[in-house]
Amino acid sequence: MKKRVLSIMMATAMIATLMMGCGNKETPASAPAADNTPAANTEAPAADTSAADAEAPAAEASGSLADMKVGVCIYQFSDNFMTLFRTELENYLIAQGFSKDNIKIVDGANDQATQSGQIDNFIAEGVDVLIINPVNSSSAETITDKVVAANIPLVYINREPGEDEEKRWADNDWNVTYVGCDARQSGTFQGEMIVDLGLEKVDMNGNGKVDYIMVEGDPENVDAQYRTEFSVKALTDAGLEVECLSDQVGNWQQDQAQSIVANALAQYGNDVEVVFCNNDAMALGALQAIEAAGRTVGQDIYLVGVDALSEALENVLAGTMTGTVFNDHFSQSHSAADAAINYLTGAGNEHYIGCDYVKVTQDKAQEVLDMVK
Numbered sequence: 001m002k003k004r005v006l007s008i009m010m011a012t013a014m015i016a017t018l019m020m021g022c023g024n025k026e027t028p029a030s031a032p033a034a035d036n037t038p039a040a041n042t043e044a045p046a047a048d049t050s051a052a053d054a055e056a057p058a059a060e061a062s063g064s065l066a067d068m069k070v071g072v073c074i075y076q077f078s079d080n081f082m083t084l085f086r087t088e089l090e091n092y093l094i095a096q097g098f099s100k101d102n103i104k105i106v107d108g109a110n111d112q113a114t115q116s117g118q119i120d121n122f123i124a125e126g127v128d129v130l131i132i133n134p135v136n137s138s139s140a141e142t143i144t145d146k147v148v149a150a151n152i153p154l155v156y157i158n159r160e161p162g163e164d165e166e167k168r169w170a171d172n173d174w175n176v177t178y179v180g181c182d183a184r185q186s187g188t189f190q191g192e193m194i195v196d197l198g199l200e201k202v203d204m205n206g207n208g209k210v211d212y213i214m215v216e217g218d219p220e221n222v223d224a225q226y227r228t229e230f231s232v233k234a235l236t237d238a239g240l241e242v243e244c245l246s247d248q249v250g251n252w253q254q255d256q257a258q259s260i261v262a263n264a265l266a267q268y269g270n271d272v273e274v275v276f277c278n279n280d281a282m283a284l285g286a287l288q289a290i291e292a293a294g295r296t297v298g299q300d301i302y303l304v305g306v307d308a309l310s311e312a313l314e315n316v317l318a319g320t321m322t323g324t325v326f327n328d329h330f331s332q333s334h335s336a337a338d339a340a341i342n343y344l345t346g347a348g349n350e351h352y353i354g355c356d357y358v359k360v361t362q363d364k365a366q367e368v369l370d371m372v373k
């Protein structure tokens, strides 16, 4: 017998028009004041565990959870980070008592129309809860409306809907929440890793500035905008002058980043002192371009990413990447599953469930690698 305990359940153009190219970007209206930036957290990562080590679910809940159907929409299966996320999510859901057969995870193939059709299908199938990583954050309002109308609780992950949209969930007391980290923190950590090197070391062309190139993720994810903005802000907050040589969108993809960085290195040569990439996949592409150009990370150029993919951590350990930032897919996937369970059991959730990033320089890389491997 199914037990469904449900209450009745951005459009902001926050990231719609990312200005490309260098120059001072406006802080988006939705961004909080600078001093709301999460405090730097360089402590050892929380001893979060993978699903394999997860505690056994409460006996009373596990019986009914086995009958519950979970629909999971991922914006794109080929995304490295979201692959770690969805694998851990599925394992953890099973560890909590859901049946593998009742967990359906679908690939939106980076196309909102495809994903919207998948959501319609899940609604028609009568899933008990939906976990959605939207292709377009700006479609959240439409998605929320149809899911709420079908009385299905909804957990958004990874691509945060806008503030206005989140406010609607609270105002209407809907069973809708968002689980994710605050990307401002990851950007700040990236910048701090460069600040910590000291201007003398970084300013190899001696112009008194940090000359950098920025490779941005898909602007449909606010993470791209915030990482871009807050990495540079950490430099200027530390009193450093900066010079943006190139700022382009690599859509989270290694191959796109490789050609962007190869072109930028060809154009600006030794003036490029720092390469900021909004994620590790792109940092790995940047590294290929850096090596092909005969440059050496740690000696004549610095490179930072975000996510803490194993390959990136190996490079941080080897010194071929300056650093990365752990995007805790364990914590995020577990919190998303826990939020789904809280809706199903009637416990409910806050409308925003956060988590912390972790700064990863060479001294911490092995510790994080041991955790993610």
Ligand code: GAL
Residues within 6 Å of the ligand: 079, 080, 081, 082, 158, 159, 217, 221, 223, 252, 278, 279, 280, 281, 306, 307, 327
């Ligand atoms: C980010 C992550 C990227 C990419 C993106 C997808 O949080 O750092 O690598 O997975 O999410 O929306």
